Amino acid sequence: MSHKIAIIGLGYVGLPLAVEFAKKYKVVGFDINKDRVDELKGGHDHTLEVSDEDLSKVLNSEGSKGLDLTFDVNGIKNSNVFIVTVPTPVDRNNRPILTPLIKASETVGKILKPNDIVIYESTVYPGVTEDECVPVLERHSGLTFNKDFFCGYSPERINPGDKKHTVANIKKVTSGSTQEIGKIVDNLYKSIITAGTHLAPTLKVAEASKVIENAQRDVNIAFVNELAIIFNKLGIDTHDVLEAAATKWNFLYFKPGLVGGHCIGVDPFYLAQKAQEVGYHSEIILAGRRLNDSMGEYVATEILKLMVLSDIPVKKAKVLMLGITFKENCPDIRNTKAIDVYKSLGQYGMLVDVYDPWADFNEVKNEYGIDMISNPSSDYDVIVHVVAHKEYEELDFDSIKKTNGVVYDVKGSLPKEVANKRL
Structure with missing residues (x-):
């Protein structure tokens, strides 16, 4: 399979990933924010996750590799691998907001073709890919999941501001909706991730592995914060x-x-x-x-x-x-x-x-x-x-x-x- 990759969402996660893939593949980066696309076409990333030098290298590439940028969905319709990297925030009551993920799935679903693969990187709870995103893809494409098109999940591990643990230097968890697709997704990421990959047995396992990473860190810091409150009362540093x-x-x-x-x-x-x-x-x-x-x-x-x-x-x-x-x-x-x-x-x-x-x-x-x-x-x-x-x-x-x-x-x-x- 010759990979024609589209990255959906060019924020802290999507842009570094697009740049890394563009070193080896022809990649189209898509974002609904025209100002963001124009900024990147001008050779600058205000998030500072990608340097102007690294961005200019892939923007000026020709032939079988390099990065094109667009806010027009027609610019990604010829892709066969769609990687979704949109935000997954919470509302004021701390309930998950899946709207960006659903909207991105609608966009991809409208241009989805037989044998295409849709990979999600956004952090979600176990089951979101199959229970929430797949029905949207099926509804807007008219195609059948795991027969006409397939999915993968490979959680992002970007650490904003960290120039040591960059995309390629962090081991990547991968997964696919079938065993065969899992291997394809794993090999795709393995081709750019120097730290290596870990192929999870199912989409849900991969989703769960990501969400517990940050939950674990949160609990550990909460414990130390509680210690700080106690020790402050005791007059201890x-x-x-x-x-x-x-x-x-x-x-x-x-x-x-x-x-x-x-x-x-x-x-x-x-x-x-x-x-x-x-x-x-x-x-x-x-x-x-x-x-x-x-x-x-x-x-x-x-x-x-x-x-x-x-x-x-x-x-x-x-x-x-x-x-x-x-x-x-x-x-x-x-x-x-x-x-x-x-x-x-x-x-x-x-x-x-x-x-x-x-x-x-x-x-x-x-x-x-x-x-x-x-x-x-x-x-x-x-x-x-x-x-x-x-x-x-x-x-x-x-x-x-x-x-x-x-x-x-x-x-x-x-x-x-x-x-x-x-x-």
Whole structure:
């Protein structure tokens, strides 16, 4: 089978995958966002997941490999492998939103041909591919699943901002709707993934393997966050405790902090929702989510206590918040829990400046209504180190805070002599 690949969705997941495949295959990248397509055609990726140099190499390729970009569905109708990489968020009640996945399936279904393969990479609960997506593909194509067309599931493992663990360097789980298709899907990914692949026996196994990855990490961080709350009450530095405990070979070294982003802060709800559908109420998974979701307000309360102990008036206190993205050295602000800290401090009447050299000013303004500052001023009563961007390592904290000003280190990565307290 000669692979003609279409990538549906050109975000944090789809674009790096498209670029990697385009080094060996002819690939068409499709996105409904015309501005995004135009940006990429111009040779720049604002998510910074793909460098301008790497993007230009595949855009300028000719012949049997290279990347074409389009927002017109007609541009992908000649493909025979469709890889769907659209977001799978939750609503305000933390219920899974499958709309982007369904819409993408409708788009593919309308151009689906006999023997085509549709591979999903979006994080879902077990059964979504066969129970939710396949019926849409069948309805819009008029074709029969596992007779006329086939499916695969290969969960994305992108870590935004991570230049070490890139697409090709992360082992890939693969699966197919039949044993034969599983081998085809596995060989396709194996051709670009240098770290190798793992062929799961079924689509549901592959779906489940992905959703528990982030749920497991979420629970582990929730445990450490709970420890931080306990140790703070005992007057013990949590990070000192963790460093001591980590000397044991089998200790899992997780650090306390805010848990947001589009994966860890969302995916556990997908598994919990499916568990509820089959009659089981999740205890540990949802407890971990509740605790992690409460950490923004907890941090704000700890800052308030620190201010009171330091005789700093709370109302109209001048605060500098370092970071608004969901993680360090990454421009992604989706589901960032830094906003919880910002809102909680504002409720106490504090005046908060947000400084983040990685975040896009317009995106932050549109999403959260915050006008960020270009550079910190001076005389801050409080500096809150929320996100450990590398640029903050060069900041002279003494020069931008008042003599009696305090520094609260959420990330626990500042030198001890700089931070008055850390989570």
